[in-house]
Amino acid sequence: MSASIPPNLDIKRYLNHHKMMNRIRAFEETAAMANEDGLVLGAIHLSIGQESIASGVCQNLEKDDFLLSTHRGHGHTLAKGADPQSMMLELLGRKGGICRGKGGSMHIADFSVGMLGANGVVSANINIAAGAGHAIKLKGGNNISCCIFGDGAINRGPFLEGLNWAGVFRLPVLFVCEKNGFASTTLTEAMTSGTGSKDRAESLGIPAEEIDGNDIVAVDECVRKNINEIRSGGGPRFILCKTYRLHGHTASDPALYRDQEDVDAAWKNDPIQNCKELLKNAGVTEKDLAGHRHDALAEMQEVYDLAKRAPWPDLQLAYEDVQDSGDPRERAY
Amino acid sequence: MTVMTYADAAKAALAEEMRRDPLVWAVGEDLGRGGVFGQYKGLAEEFGPERISDAPISEAAIMGASVGAAMAGTRPVVEMRFADFALCAVDELVNQAAKARYMLGGQTKVPMVIREPMGMWRSSAAQHSQSLESWYTHIPGLVVVVPSTPADNKGLLKSAIRSDDPVVYFEHKNIWGLEGEVPDEEILIPFGKARLEREGADITIVSWSAQMHVVSEAATVLQERGISAEIIDLRTLWPWDRETVFSSVEKTGRLLITHESVSVSGFGAEVAATVSEHMFQSLKHPVRRCGAPRVPISYAPPLEDLIRVNEAQIIKVVTSMMTSEIQ
Numbered sequence: 048m049s050a051s052i053p054p055n056l057d058i059k060r061y062l063n064h065h066k067m068m069n070r071i072r073a074f075e076e077t078a079a080m081a082n083e084d085g086l087v088l089g090a091i092h093l094s095i096g097q098e099s100i101a102s103g104v105c106q107n108l109e110k111d112d113f114l115l116s117t118h119r120g121h122g123h124t125l126a127k128g129a130d131p132q133s134m135m136l137e138l139l140g141r142k143g144g145i146c147r148g149k150g151g152s153m154h155i156a157d158f159s160v161g162m163l164g165a166n167g168v169v170s171a172n173i174n175i176a177a178g179a180g181h182a183i184k185l186k187g188g189n190n191i192s193c194c195i196f197g198d199g200a201i202n203r204g205p206f207l208e209g210l211n212w213a214g215v216f217r218l219p220v221l222f223v224c225e226k227n228g229f230a231s232t233t234l235t236e237a238m239t240s241g242t243g244s245k246d247r248a249e250s251l252g253i254p255a256e257e258i259d260g261n262d263i264v265a266v267d268e269c270v271r272k273n274i275n276e277i278r279s280g281g282g283p284r285f286i287l288c289k290t291y292r293l294h295g296h297t298a299s300d301p302a303l304y305r306d307q308e309d310v311d312a313a314w315k316n317d318p319i320q321n322c323k324e325l326l327k328n329a330g331v332t333e334k335d336l337a338g339h340r341h342d343a344l345a346e347m348q349e350v351y352d353l354a355k356r357a358p359w360p361d362l363q364l365a366y367e368d369v370q371d372s373g374d375p376r377e378r379a380y
Numbered sequence: 381m382t383v384m385t386y387a388d389a390a391k392a393a394l395a396e397e398m399r400r401d402p403l404v405w406a407v408g409e410d411l412g413r414g415g416v417f418g419q420y421k422g423l424a425e426e427f428g429p430e431r432i433s434d435a436p437i438s439e440a441a442i443m444g445a446s447v448g449a450a451m452a453g454t455r456p457v458v459e460m461r462f463a464d465f466a467l468c469a470v471d472e473l474v475n476q477a478a479k480a481r482y483m484l485g486g487q488t489k490v491p492m493v494i495r496e497p498m499g500m501w502r503s504s505a506a507q508h509s510q511s512l513e514s515w516y517t518h519i520p521g522l523v524v525v526v527p528s529t530p531a532d533n534k535g536l537l538k539s540a541i542r543s544d545d546p547v548v549y550f551e552h553k554n555i556w557g558l559e560g561e562v563p564d565e566e567i568l569i570p571f572g573k574a575r576l577e578r579e580g581a582d583i584t585i586v587s588w589s590a591q592m593h594v595v596s597e598a599a600t601v602l603q604e605r606g607i608s609a610e611i612i613d614l615r616t617l618w619p620w621d622r623e624t625v626f627s628s629v630e631k632t633g634r635l636l637i638t639h640e641s642v643s644v645s646g647f648g649a650e651v652a653a654t655v656s657e658h659m660f661q662s663l664k665h666p667v668r669r670c671g672a673p674r675v676p677i678s679y680a681p682p683l684e685d686l687i688r689v690n691e692a693q694i695i696k697v698v699t700s701m702m703t704s705e706i707q
Contacts, residue, residue: 113452146485154483163451164484168475174444175476181445182452185405185430192448208441215436368486370545372523372571373619 052328053264061326064263066339067106068098068319071122073343074131077351078121078138078152082298086355088140091152092119096261096293099318100225101126103266104195107274113161113179113192115172118153119225120165123195128160135350141357148360149368161190170200173209173222180218180283191219191277199230201244207251213283214252220283221273222248225260227292232304248285260288261318264325291316381561387419389530389562390551393537394420394457396566398427401455404541405431408442408459408495416461417497417556443469443494447476450492450546457541463496463550464507477546478521489544493537499590499640500684501553506676509684511589511641516548517618517650523547523571524617528592530560532615535569542568552590572619580610583634583698586625586651588614591640591689598694607702617647622654629655633664634701638689643671665701670694 075093082091094101101122108114108127116123125131129145137144138152146154156164163179166172176194183190200206201224213220224244228235241247248255256273258265266288273284291313295302302310323336366375384392398404405427406420412434414421424432435442439460446456460466466473477490500509516524523545527533533551540547577592578599587595592613599609610628614620629635635655637648648669655667672687 115448144485146483146487149485150483156484156487158484158487163448163488164480166476168471171444171471171476174441174472175448175451177441178445178448178450178456179452180448182449182454185449185454186403192452204440205444208436208438209444211436211438212441212445216433368482370481370521370523371489372543372545372547372616375520378619 052325056325056329058326058329058331060267061263061322062331064099064102064106064267065319065322065326065336066343067102067126068263068322069339069343070131070346071098071101071125072319073340073347074121074125074134077135077347079298081138081351086139087152087298089151089153090297090299091138092296093294093298094119094122096313096317097225097227097290098122099263099266099322100195100223100260100288100290103263104193104223104270107267107270108161108193109190110160111190113163113176113190115163115176115179115192115194116165117169117172117196117200118165118167119197120155121152124155124157124162124165127157127162129155129157129162131347132350132353135354136357139354139357140359141354142360143357144360147364147368149364170196170203170205172196173200173205174212177209177212177218177220180213180220181216183219184216189278191221191274193221193223195223195225198224198226198228198235198244200224201247202230202239206247210248210251210253210283210285217282219277221270221277222253222283222285224285224287226287226289229292229296231296232300232302245285245287253283253285255285255287257287257289260290261316261321263318263322290318293317382564383559384530384562385556386530386533386551386558386560387417387556389534390419390537391421391423392562393534394541395423395426397538397541398431403453404455404457405433406457406459407433407435407446409435409437409461411435411459415459417553419556439465439468440472443472444476446492447472447480447490450490451480451488455491455541457493458495460494460496462508463498463512464510466494466496473546473548474519478519482521490546491544493540493547493549495549495551497553498550499552499554500677500688503679503681503684505679509677511639513550513617514641514645514647517647521546522618525549525571525615526588526617527551527615528555528589528613530558531562531567532569532575534562535567536615539568539571543571550589555590555593569615571616572621573615574621574624575613575615576624577611577613578609580608580632582608582632583636583701584610584612584625584628584632585694585698586612586614586635586637587639588617589640591638594689594691595638595694598691598698601691601695602698607698609698620651625651625655626659629659630662633662635663635667636670636694636697636701637667638670638694640689641671642674643669644674646671665704668697668701670697
């Protein structure tokens with residue numbers, strides 16, 4: 048599928064998206080390589096094929112906006128402005144990791160850019176994001192809270208409870224559902240009764256839209272419009288982004304449960320390719336666009352090389368950051 | 381000193397902290413109308429509905445949203461209504477609140493107080509009566525508080541609100557109306573400092589929460605029979621004041637831990653094991669525990685009473701410990 052070219056396309060804006068999407072893809076490919084090299088210690092969940100949502104959502108957030116992400120959160124974190132070096136160090140559990148080597152892939156966070164954490168529990172980020180929005184309301188800020196989750200999250204209680212909460216208190220929260228079709232390794236639709244997340248959100252009084260998540264223009268414009276509405280006091284919004292998970296659930300999952308035809312079709316709808324076509328049609332040269340890919344791969348290779356050479360975290364860190372009262376450094380037994 | 385109830389002391393603590401710090405707010409079901417036990421009565425009038433906030437019956441959201449609100453710079457006081465209902469929000473408390481600071485590498489703290497009214501009260505049966513304090517002592521990251529008097533409920537709640545840790549705060553429903561003297565000056569009771577309820581020479585009895593009052597009654601009877609019991613109110617279970625317990629056991633040579641919760645894996649087991657590991661030679665008698673049998677809590681009063689640790693049981697166990705020494 049090639050994206051249509053809207054009139055007056057802001058080329059600079061989409062060059063930025065193209066660059067970011069390539070950085071995310073390169074980070075994920077490098078992480079997959081690190082996983083094959085046996086240097087990633089726990090499970091990692093790649094967002095390959097979903098980069099347009101990460102870039103389209105997170106590049107529309109300000110630094111002081113909050114972001115809550117999922118176990119598949121590398122792309123969101125990178126697009127929110129986190130440093131890939133400290134992210135890769137974290138994936139490898141090394142000193143200098145963004146969570147000091149104590150969280151790993153599923154707990155990536157960077158509070159300095161408003162990224163309050165990926166989460167290892169599906170759907171758990173929804174209530175937390177609603178609460179971050181609640182804090183904004185109490186403190187009177189103009190920032191917003193954004194929560195990205197997968198379609199696997201819509202059948203857990205926090206989806207209902209968090210959306211209801213945001214609606215009841217009219218909180219500045221943007222909910223983004225990345226519908227990649229799979230809940231772990233099972234088709235989400237096979238395990239979902241009714242018409243799905245958009246209708247569920249609307250039934251809770253939250254204005255909701257459904258878009259093609261692999262079309263960066265659709266994502267960018269829809270997100271921008273909804274963020275403006277939220278910032279001007281409109282309360283929470285919900286965006287359902289249809290996409291496809293081009294790899295398995297984890298980096299070690301060959302995903303043989305999928306129809307090859309579906310996979311082939313999905314690769315033809317690669318969001319990065321779509322964005323590239325869009326920019327080519329708008330007059331950007333193939334060379335410039337290929338440069339984004341080349342630069343991103345070089346950047347992430349450098350990041351990986353440095354991470355590989357980094358030492359393990361200092362051992363005393365195991366006892367730090369637990370609690371102030373009853374600190375295990377004083378007594379742990 | 382002012383005489384006030386356990387419930388009013390907590391209310392005074394919350395009001396003082398909310399006046400002091402605009403980032404403190406409370407959220408839970410029915411708070412606007414004063415809370416289900418009246419422990420928030422009048423606060424919405426003073427602080428408004430945003431800071432004394434009603435909530436849907438949605439425990440996971442109350443707890444989970446408070447985690448997010450704490451990470452985003454406020455200090456929520458979370459009302460769970462009944463300790464039993466907090467089980468609907470265990471992921472939010474155990475996997476999120478307790479872990480965020482650690483797994484995010486110290487980038488955040490989660491300053492929140494989780495108020496969990498607990499214990500047997502007015503035939504409330506199996507889903508409204510439990511004492512689950514020991515569960516939370518097992519979770520790194522959490523502080524566990526179990527006040528027994530009005531003064532402690534004020535001083536400990538104020539400390540809990542000022543703590544940067546998630547604090548699980550158990551108030552016992554059966555003593556909401558208990559009156560006691562509360563200092564007029566500001567009181568902030570530190571965590572991990574036990575209270576010596578009564579000095580004694582023959583046996584150390586460790587307890588907490590409403591059970592303390594049962595122990596006191598028993599000790600008065602024991603005193604009349606010539607047995608001098610030293611009573612320690614732990615006040616907080618993590619951290620817990622093992623030094624005070626150790627020095628008392630050093631003196632008495634006998635230790636009984638008694639609590640309302642189920643004996644099996646109750647916190648009494650932790651205290652007993654710790655004392656046995658560290659001061660076995662000081663013991664004149666094996667450490668004993670009193671706690672509920674491992675059965676759910678009944679509705680009919682005679683059945684409910686059967687599993688309640690009462691004065692007679694404590695007196696019987698203590699008396700047997702005094703008469704059967706290790707030779």
